[in-house]
Amino acid sequence: MNAQNTLLLDAVYAPISIIPWTRAITLLWLGKVEVVEEYDRVVHSPSIAVRLPAVVRLVRRIVRGRRRVRLSRQNIYLRDGGKCQYCRNHVSLEDCTFDHVLPRVRGGKTSWENVVLACGECNRKKGARTPEEAGLKLRKQPKMPSDIPYIVFKLRHMSDVPTQWKDYLASVEYWTSTLLPT
Numbered sequence: 001m002n003a004q005n006t007l008l009l010d011a012v013y014a015p016i017s018i019i020p021w022t023r024a025i026t027l028l029w030l031g032k033v034e035v036v037e038e039y040d041r042v043v044h045s046p047s048i049a050v051r052l053p054a055v056v057r058l059v060r061r062i063v064r065g066r067r068r069v070r071l072s073r074q075n076i077y078l079r080d081g082g083k084c085q086y087c088r089n090h091v092s093l094e095d096c097t098f099d100h101v102l103p104r105v106r107g108g109k110t111s112w113e114n115v116v117l118a119c120g121e122c123n124r125k126k127g128a129r130t131p132e133e134a135g136l137k138l139r140k141q142p143k144m145p146s147d148i149p150y151i152v153f154k155l156r157h158m159s160d161v162p163t164q165w166k167d168y169l170a171s172v173e174y175w176t177s178t179l180l181p182t
Helices: 021-029 073-079 120-126 151-156 163-176
Strands: 005-009 015-020 033-044 049-058 097-100 115-118
Touching: 005 021, 005 033, 005 163, 015 021, 015 163, 021 033, 021 049, 033 163, 049 163, 073 115, 097 120, 115 120
Parallel strands: 005 049
Antiparallel strands: 005 015, 033 049, 097 115
């Protein structure tokens, strides 16, 4: 169990972040969150003992504006579902390459609409050509996603997800069904 982190929910119980337990306790003492689930572990100060919060919920509703999704390797990997956009084979994040559909040497920009996930073999085959020139078919037109929850990346790199979190992760399950450890 990873008792170093706390799942942060918004006022309507939707997961929004994973924070250190120390931050969760600070937010609790400030009256900004309430504890929904706890770990068995207890921490002590000179005057009190507190069970570590596993899941906390913001007391007040926060309005999150529509955020522009940052162009990054992880976000492209997530957008493309971990599959090469030419052959559709699954590629690990460590082994994947990223291809400019219109090569940079031919004026292609590094943008959501021009960069796709590719396996090494397809990327080498394509080289500095367009997919059509290389005899490859782009499976779907790349575009900027409307929103990717940051929590997905945190969950992706956790070796195990605490049992106290499982019920609250259902709303992001469609994002993470192949990424969450079982």
